[in-house]
Every structure is written in structure tokens, then in C-alpha cells.
Amino acid sequence: MISRKGFKLQTLIYKINSQLSNKKLNPQSLQFYTSDLIREELLKIQLIQTVLSDAIHWMVEIITTLNQKFIMREIDKYIRIQVSKKGTQR
Secondary structure (H helix, E strand, C coil): CCCHHHHHHHHHHHHHHHHHHCCCCCHHHHHHHHHHHHHHHHHHHHHHHHHHHHHHHHHHHHHHHHHHHHHHHHHHHHHHHHHHHHHHHC
């Protein structure tokens, strides 16, 4: 089975070969064409990394907020229980 990176590389090679076979590229412009394709792929990867980083940041914020709310509810329950125990002891 081909990995995702392997598939991307195969796609890139296919694009280059098809351009060469269609004679749209001469060997001198091949370097510029491959550089553009690689740069394009790197920009996509950077964009994905940025989006994932932002998503992870917001997930941490949400989890932290939920944990704080849960802890406050538990403390509130504990205080109510303690107050009701003291009320029944008197």
C-alpha cells in the first residue's frame, strides 16, 4: 500500500512526466516547473500545519475551560454537602 507521501510524490512525478510527454516543457524549464510544484506543495503543508496548530490551541482552551467549570461544580457540591452536614449535626 502506498503511503500518503508516496502518493503525493507519485502524483508530482506523473504531472512532470505528462507535461514532458506533451512537450509543454523543455528540459531547461523543467527545473523551474518542479520547483514551482514543490513550493506549492510546501505551502499547502504549511497551511495545514497552521490550521492544525490553531485547532489544537482552541481544543486545549475548550478543555481547560470545561475542566475549570467541572472543578467549580465539584467544589460547589462539596461545600453544599459540608454545609448540610453541619446543619444536621446541630
